[in-house]
Amino acid sequence: MDLNELSVLALWSAMAMYVLAFIAFALDLARRSADVTAAANTPASKDTSASSLATAQTGSAAGSGRPVTTLSRPGTASPQIPARRSPVLRVALALTALGLLLHLAAVVTRGVAAGRVPWANMYEFAMTGTLMIMAIYLVVLLRMDLRFLGTFITGLVLILLGIAAVDFYVAIIPLPPALQSAWLVVHVFVASAATAFFAFGFALSVLQLVQNRRQAGTGDLKKLKLKFLATLPSAEDLENLAYRTNIVGFILWTFTLIAGAIWAERSWGRYWGWDTKEVWTFIIWVIYAGYIHARATRGWRGSRSAWLAIIGFSAVMFNFSVVNLFFKGLHAYSGL
Amino acid sequence: MSRPSDYVDAATAQQPKKPDTAIIQPKLGFTGTVRFIWRQVTSMRTALLLLLLLAIASIPGSLVPQRSSDPNGVIQYFTDNPDLAPVLDNIQMFDVYGSVWFSSIYLLLFISLIGCVIPRTKHHYQAMRAKPPRTPARLERLTAHTDITLEGGNAGTAIESAHALLKKSGYRTELYQGRNGDVSVSAERGYLRETGNLLFHTSLVGMLIAVAVGGGVGYAGQRVIVEGQTFVNTLLDYSSFNPGRFYNPDNLPPYSLSLESFDVTHEQKNLDAYGMPIDYAATVTTRTQDGVTEKRTVKVNDPLRFEGTDVYLLGNGYAPTITVRDPNGAVVFTDSIPFLPQDGNLTSLGIVKVPDGLEKQLGMIGFLYPTAFEMETGAYTSTHPDLIFPLLTLNVFSGDLGIDEGVPKSVYALDTDKMKQLLGGDTGRDSIELMPGQSQELPDGLGTITFENANPDAPNTADRDVTTTDFSGSVARFASFDVQQDPAQGWALVFSILIMIGLLTSLFIPRRRVWIKATDNPDGTVRVQYAGLARGEDPGLAEAIDAIASRHRDALGLQR
Ligand code: HEM
Numbered sequence: 001m002d003l004n005e006l007s008v009l010a011l012w013s014a015m016a017m018y019v020l021a022f023i024a025f026a027l028d029l030a031r032r033s034a035d036v037t038a039a040a041n042t043p044a045s046k047d048t049s050a051s052s053l054a055t056a057q058t059g060s061a062a063g064s065g066r067p068v069t070t071l072s073r074p075g076t077a078s079p080q081i082p083a084r085r086s087p088v089l090r091v092a093l094a095l096t097a098l099g100l101l102l103h104l105a106a107v108v109t110r111g112v113a114a115g116r117v118p119w120a121n122m123y124e125f126a127m128t129g130t131l132m133i134m135a136i137y138l139v140v141l142l143r144m145d146l147r148f149l150g151t152f153i154t155g156l157v158l159i160l161l162g163i164a165a166v167d168f169y170v171a172i173i174p175l176p177p178a179l180q181s182a183w184l185v186v187h188v189f190v191a192s193a194a195t196a197f198f199a200f201g202f203a204l205s206v207l208q209l210v211q212n213r214r215q216a217g218t219g220d221l222k223k224l225k226l227k228f229l230a231t232l233p234s235a236e237d238l239e240n241l242a243y244r245t246n247i248v249g250f251i252l253w254t255f256t257l258i259a260g261a262i263w264a265e266r267s268w269g270r271y272w273g274w275d276t277k278e279v280w281t282f283i284i285w286v287i288y289a290g291y292i293h294a295r296a297t298r299g300w301r302g303s304r305s306a307w308l309a310i311i312g313f314s315a316v317m318f319n320f321s322v323v324n325l326f327f328k329g330l331h332a333y334s335g336l
Numbered sequence: 337m338s339r340p341s342d343y344v345d346a347a348t349a350q351q352p353k354k355p356d357t358a359i360i361q362p363k364l365g366f367t368g369t370v371r372f373i374w375r376q377v378t379s380m381r382t383a384l385l386l387l388l389l390l391a392i393a394s395i396p397g398s399l400v401p402q403r404s405s406d407p408n409g410v411i412q413y414f415t416d417n418p419d420l421a422p423v424l425d426n427i428q429m430f431d432v433y434g435s436v437w438f439s440s441i442y443l444l445l446f447i448s449l450i451g452c453v454i455p456r457t458k459h460h461y462q463a464m465r466a467k468p469p470r471t472p473a474r475l476e477r478l479t480a481h482t483d484i485t486l487e488g489g490n491a492g493t494a495i496e497s498a499h500a501l502l503k504k505s506g507y508r509t510e511l512y513q514g515r516n517g518d519v520s521v522s523a524e525r526g527y528l529r530e531t532g533n534l535l536f537h538t539s540l541v542g543m544l545i546a547v548a549v550g551g552g553v554g555y556a557g558q559r560v561i562v563e564g565q566t567f568v569n570t571l572l573d574y575s576s577f578n579p580g581r582f583y584n585p586d587n588l589p590p591y592s593l594s595l596e597s598f599d600v601t602h603e604q605k606n607l608d609a610y611g612m613p614i615d616y617a618a619t620v621t622t623r624t625q626d627g628v629t630e631k632r633t634v635k636v637n638d639p640l641r642f643e644g645t646d647v648y649l650l651g652n653g654y655a656p657t658i659t660v661r662d663p664n665g666a667v668v669f670t671d672s673i674p675f676l677p678q679d680g681n682l683t684s685l686g687i688v689k690v691p692d693g694l695e696k697q698l699g700m701i702g703f704l705y706p707t708a709f710e711m712e713t714g715a716y717t718s719t720h721p722d723l724i725f726p727l728l729t730l731n732v733f734s735g736d737l738g739i740d741e742g743v744p745k746s747v748y749a750l751d752t753d754k755m756k757q758l759l760g761g762d763t764g765r766d767s768i769e770l771m772p773g774q775s776q777e778l779p780d781g782l783g784t785i786t787f788e789n790a791n792p793d794a795p796n797t798a799d800r801d802v803t804t805t806d807f808s809g810s811v812a813r814f815a816s817f818d819v820q821q822d823p824a825q826g827w828a829l830v831f832s833i834l835i836m837i838g839l840l841t842s843l844f845i846p847r848r849r850v851w852i853k854a855t856d857n858p859d860g861t862v863r864v865q866y867a868g869l870a871r872g873e874d875p876g877l878a879e880a881i882d883a884i885a886s887r888h889r890d891a892l893g894l895q896r
Contacts, residue, residue, distance in 0.1 A: 171608035171609075172606070172608065173603075173606060173608050173609035173612060174603055174606060174609055174612065174614045175614070176612070176613065176614070177613065177614065177615055177616050177635070177636040177637070178636050178637070180615075180636070180637055181637040183637075240873075240875065243873065244873075244875060247843045250839075250843075251836075251839055251840060251843065254835065254836060254839055255836065258832045258833075258835075258836065261828075261832070262829070263637075265825070266637050266638070266639060267636060267637050267648075268648070268650075269556070269639070269646065269648035269650065269818040269820055270556070270820065270822075271825065271828065272547070273404065273405050274397060274402060274404060274405055274432075274433045275405055276398040279394055279395075279397055279398040280398060282394060283391045283394050283395065286387055286388075286390050286391040286394070287388070287391050289387055290384055290387040290388050290391065293380060293383055293384045293387060294384055295344075296343055296344055296380060297342055297343070297344065297380040297381055297384050298342040298343070298344045298380070299342070299381070300381075300384065301344060308388075323398070327398060328401070328406070328409065
C-alpha cells in the first residue's frame with residue numbers, strides 16, 4: 001500500500017468517525033428536547049433554571065476569589081434552559097476528535113505522497129478545507145460552548161467530504177507550471193480557512209433565524225418539535241457570535257482576494273481581469289461587506305443581516321462547486 | 337460619531353437628535369431638497385443597497401463571455417445565439433464591467449462613500465483632540481460594571497492610581513469631580529478603530545483610482561516569437577496592441593528581445609500524468625538601446641521585469657519551418673509558422689500562405705503531430721507532446737488569398753471562399769505528408785515544398801529509416817509573450833495593503849470608554865466603581881472591566 005492509498009483509507013475512516021459523531025450529536029439534541037419537555041412539565045423548573053444561571057455567574061466571580069459582583073446582563077430575551085452534562089455529548093466530541101486526527105493523517109499523507117502542499121486540486125482543497133472547519137470548530141469549543149453545532153458541522157463536513165471523495169478524486173499528478181508558485185501555498189490555504197469560518201458563521205446564522213422565530217413565539221416551530229432550541233443561546237448571542245466568525249472569514253477572504261490578484265499578475269500578466277472565478281470571489285466579498293454594513297444599519301440588524309450571511313455562504317459554495325466545474329475561465333485547477 | 341443618520345450605535349442614539357426637518361417639512365425648497373438627497377445618498381442604507389446591487393450586477397459577466405477576458409467566446413456566442421446575442425450586446429452584456437449600468441452603480445457607491453468618509457474624518461479628528469466625556473452620574477446602570485469597597489485609604493489616592501493605571505494601558509484620560517464629592521477618571525481608548533475604518537474606506541477610493549489610472553496610461557501587447565527570432569519593442573512589431581486611452585506609443589521603451597530557446601520538460605515517471613508539461617522556460621536575450629545585452633529566463637510564474645515593462649510567458653507551441661520552391665528550384669517562400677496547439681499532446685493547427693512567386697497564390701491548412709499515430713480510421717493523432725515521430729500534413733488550396741485588398745487578415749485563418757482545394761478533403765487526392773527534412777512535389781507542377789529540419793546537426797532524413805531517427809529539436813518552438821506596462825500597479829498593491837491594515841484595526845481594536853469613580857463613605861471606607869461602555873462591537877468589554885478592577889486592586893496593594 002503506498003502513501004496515497006493510505007491517505008484515502010484514512011479519509012474514509014475519518015468519515016466513518018464523523019458519521020458516528022453525527023449520530024451522537026443528534027442523540028444529544030434529542031436528549032435536550034426531552035430535557036426541555038421535562039422542564040416544562042415541572043412547574044418549579046423555570047425558577048431553578050433561572051437561579052442556576054445566576055449561581056453560575058456569581059460562581060465564576062467567586063471562583064477567582066474576588067469580592068466582586070459582576071452585574072452582567074443575561075442578554076437573553078427568553079429563558080434559556082441550561083444544557084445538562086451528557087455522556088453522549090462527550091462520546092460525540094471524542095469521535096469528532098478521533099475523526100479529526102484521521103482526517104489530518106489523510107491530508108498529511110496526501111501532501112507527503114504528492115511532495116507538495118495538499119491543496120492543488122478540488123479533491124485536495126475540499127479535504128483540507130473541511131479539515132480546517134473541523135479544527136476551527138474544536139479550537140473554538142475550548143473557549144465557547146458551541147457543542148450544539150456538532151450535528152451541523154459534522155453533517156456539513158460529511159457532505160462535502162463525501163462529494164470530494166467520490167466525485168472529485170484525482171490521482172496524484174505533478175503541478176502544472178501555472179500552479180508552481182509560493183502563492184499557491186498562501187492564496188489557496190487562506191481561501192480554505194476563510195471558507196471554514198464562513199461555514200461556521202453560516203451555521204450560526206441559520207440557527208439565529210430559527211431561534212429568532214422561536215423567541216418571537218410564532219407557532220409553526222412548535223410543530224417542528226425543535227424543543228432543544230431552548231437550551232441554546234439566544235438569537236442575539238448567536239448573532240454576535242456569527243458576526244465575530246464572519247468578520248474573521250471576511251478578513252481572510254480579503255486577503256485571498258489580494259493574494260489572488262498578486263498571483264494573477266505574476267502568472268497571467270494582469271492583477272485583475274474579471275475572470276469568472278475572480279468575479280465570484282469579488283461577489284462574495286461584496287456580499288459580506290454588505291453583511292457587515294447591514295449589522296451597522298438601523299433596521300437591518302438581526303434576521304436581515306443573517307440572511308445576507310446565508311446568501312454569502314451559498315455564494316461561497318456556488319463558487320467552489322458550480323463555478324469550478326461548469327464555468328469557463330482561467331482558473332482550471334479542479335484537476336477533473 | 338457623525339456617522340450616517342441610520343447608523344446603529346447606542347452612543348449616537350443617546351444623543352439628543354435634531355428633529356429631522358427634512359422629512360417632516362412638506363416643502364423643502366431647493367437647498368432643502370439637495371440636502372435631503374445628499375443625506376439619502378450618504379446613508380448606511382444606500383451604501384448597503386448599492387453594495388448588494390453591485391454584487392448582483394457582477395453576476396451576468398460570469399454567465400456570458402466578456403470581450404475583455406474571452407473575445408473568442410463572444411464570437412462563438414454570436415454564432416451559437418444569433419438572435420439573442422445582438423439583444424444582449426445592446427445592453428452591454430459582453431462588456432459588463434465597463435458598461436454604463438455597472439459603472440453607475442460603483443460610481444454612485446463611491447460618491448456615497450466619499451460623502452460618508454469626509455464628515456466622519458472631520459469628526460474623528462476633533463474627537464481625537466477632545467477630552468474624554470464627563471463621568472455619568474450612575475455608573476451602576478451600565479452593562480459592564482463592577483463595584484468594590486476598600487477598607488481604608490481615600491478616594492483621592494484610589495483615583496490617582498486608577499488614573500496612572502489607565503494611562504499606562506493606553507487610555508486617554510481626564511479627571512472629574514462629581515457633585516456628591518466623588519472623584520473619577522474618565523478614559524477612552526481605541527481611536528484606532530475609527531482611524532482604521534476611515535483608512536479602509538479611503539484606501540478603497542485610492543484603489544479605484546489606481547485601477548482607473550493604470551488602465552488609462554498603460555498598455556498591453558502580445559507577440560509570438562519563434563526560437564531564434566528577435567522582437568523589437570515598437571508598435572509595428574506587436575501582433576496585437578491594446579493601449580490605454582491616454583497611452584502614447586512614442587513612449588515605448590526601446591529595447592529588443594530574442595528568444596534563444598524554449599524548453600519544455602515533460603513528466604516521465606508518473607504514469608498518471610505521463611507527458612504532462614511540468615516546466616516551461618524561455619531563455620531570452622534582452623538588448624537595450626545602448627547595446628547592453630543580458631541573458632535571462634522567463635517562466636510562467638516568473639515574468640521578466642525590464643525597462644518599466646513586464647514580459648509574461650503565456651503560450652507556446654511548435655513553429656515548423658516550411659520552404660516552397662518554384663519549378664525551377666528557386667525559393668519563393670520560407671518561414672517558421674506558429675501552429676496553435678489543439679490538445680494536450682500538441683496536435684497543432686497552422687496556416688501557410690504563399691502569396692507570391694508561383695503561378696497562383698497558395699494557401700495551406702496544416703496539422704503537425706509531434707508524435708504521429710495513425711488511428712484505425714486512417715486519421716492521425718498525436719500521442720506525445722515531444723518530437724518523437726513528427727508528421728506534418730497539409731491540405732492545399734489555390735486561388736485568391738484575399739490579402740491584396742489591404743484589409744488585415746488573421747494569420748491564423750484561411751479564407752477559402754475564392755480558392756479551390758487541390759489536395760486533401762473531398763478532392764480525392766491525398767494531403768501532403770512530410771517529416772522533418774523531407775520534401776514533396778506540389779500538385780499541378782506548381783513546385784516543391786520542404787518541411788525543414790530545424791536541428792542544424794540533423795542528418796539528412798530523406799534517405800534514412802525514419803523509425804530510428806532522433807527527431808528532437810527538429811521543429812522550432814515558439815512562445816507567446818504578453819508585454820505590459822501599468823505604472824499604477826505598485827499603487828494598487830500599496831492600497832490593498834492599506835485596505836488590509838485598515839480592516840484589521842477597524843474590526844479587531846475595541847473602542848471603549850472606561851470610568852473609575854471613587855467615593856469616600858461616611859464609615860471611612862471607599863467605594864470604587866468600574867464601568868465600561870462599548871462603542872461598536874466589543875465582545876471582550878466585561879472581561880476588560882474585570883481585569884482593570886483586578887489590576888487596580890493590585891496597584892493599591894490589596895490582596896487578591
Ligand atoms: C465600496 C463601498 C464600500 C465597501 C466595500 C465597504 C466595506 C466596509 C467594510 C468591509 C467594513 C467593515 C470594516 C471596517 O469597519 O472598516 C465597513 C464598515 C463601515 N462602513 Fe463601509 N464600505 C463601503 C462604503 C461605505 C459607505 C458608502 C458608507 C457610508 C454610508 C460606509 C460606512 C461604513 C461604516 C459606518 C462602517 C462601520 C460599521 C461598523 O461600525 O461595524 N461604507 N465598510
